[in-house]
Amino acid sequence: MVTEQAGLRTEPGRAGARRHARRARYRSAYPFTLYLPAAVVFLVIFLVPTAMAFYFALTRWTLFDSTFVGLDNFRDFLAEQNLRIGFANTIVYAVVTSGLKVVLGLLLGVLLTSRLRLRGFLRSVVFFPTLVSTVAVGITFSMLLKPQTGLVNQALALVGVDGRDWLGDATTALLSVALVDVWKGVGLATVIYIAGIMSIPQEYHQAVAVDGGGAWHRFRHITLPLSWPATYSVIILSFIGGLRSFDLIWTMTRGGPGFTSDTIASIIYKQYQAGFFGLSTAGNVLLFLIVTAIAVPLNHYLGKRQVAA
Known part of the structure; x- marks a missing residue:
């Protein structure tokens, strides 16, 4: 009988601890959601164009197609008189x-x-x-x-x-x-x-x-x-x-x-x-x-x- 009562007391305590842990995780993650709009803008305006520039620097491209040429562009640019x-x-x-x-x-x-x-x-x-x-x-x-x-x-x-x-x-x-x-x-x-x-x-x-x-x-x-x-x-x-x-x-x-x-x-x-x-x-x-x-x-x-x- 004592054991059952102790178990009943323990279960609500564990549930409360889990709820407290979830609230703590939510509070710790909440500030980072405020950074999300700036992170999206930074990704779209800076990181993606930068990655594309590094790729197209390795190609011979026009508005309609591109051909991979490796480091030839860098060699030719460095050879510019x-x-x-x-x-x-x-x-x-x-x-x-x-x-x-x-x-x-x-x-x-x-x-x-x-x-x-x-x-x-x-x-x-x-x-x-x-x-x-x-x-x-x-x-x-x-x-x-x-x-x-x-x-x-x-x-x-x-x-x-x-x-x-x-x-x-x-x-x-x-x-x-x-x-x-x-x-x-x-x-x-x-x-x-x-x-x-x-x-x-x-x-x-x-x-x-x-x-x-x-x-x-x-x-x-x-x-x-x-x-x-x-x-x-x-x-x-x-x-x-x-x-x-x-x-x-x-x-x-x-x-x-x-x-x-x-x-x-x-x-x-x-x-x-x-x-x-x-x-x-x-x-x-x-x-x-x-x-x-x-x-x-x-x-x-x-x-x-x-x-x-």
Whole structure:
């Protein structure tokens, strides 16, 4: 009799434990269901096209059929006579644009967080180029930099300086496009720095002032090191953008004169124009691998410095 009663008491206890376990599993799985829409979008927009790109890079394809050719496309793309120039230009372009955006963005960020009149208006002015279409910027500066009728050379002539064909000269074409890229993108870098500088507690600046430090000491010992997270973000975003840059270069120089301002992205586009779709897809895959091979170690290195800071 005692045993039967004990069994009756045990069964409801086990049922309650099972219900509790089911509720615990449901609660632990519930947050992951919120990720499901983003996971579907990521799968459809990124993973599936990436997998298809890797496959079609191994084929010679058109809109209607494809023929598997293995690694021939990669071999042919790597044998492209202008690839060495394009790779060097890509690295130079990324380094110049990201470096200038960091320096100018930091200086403008410090200026626009100071006690400056009209700083709200000036922040809007600095950020405005970011909102303009890249193609529109390229067309506009192509007109401004024309050797005879461009406003830049006309302004230089007023002070007795002979202008040059900025986009038609092999020594200045890539640098000219890079400077236009900096003009367009420095606004975003400035906004990131403004956010980083404004997040620094004012007590640190007050401590430097109590110790007799001036503006330079506040910048060197407080602003510069504590705005490292902003510097980290600007370097990563602008460097990756520089490695992938295409639209501004194509709009302003078409990779010219000759092939002197070609980047990897513009070489890939020229292959598309020529109808070599498999070859250009292989170039896109190689560009993806190059950006990954550079960005991942850079992100790891800068992330370690951010933690140390």
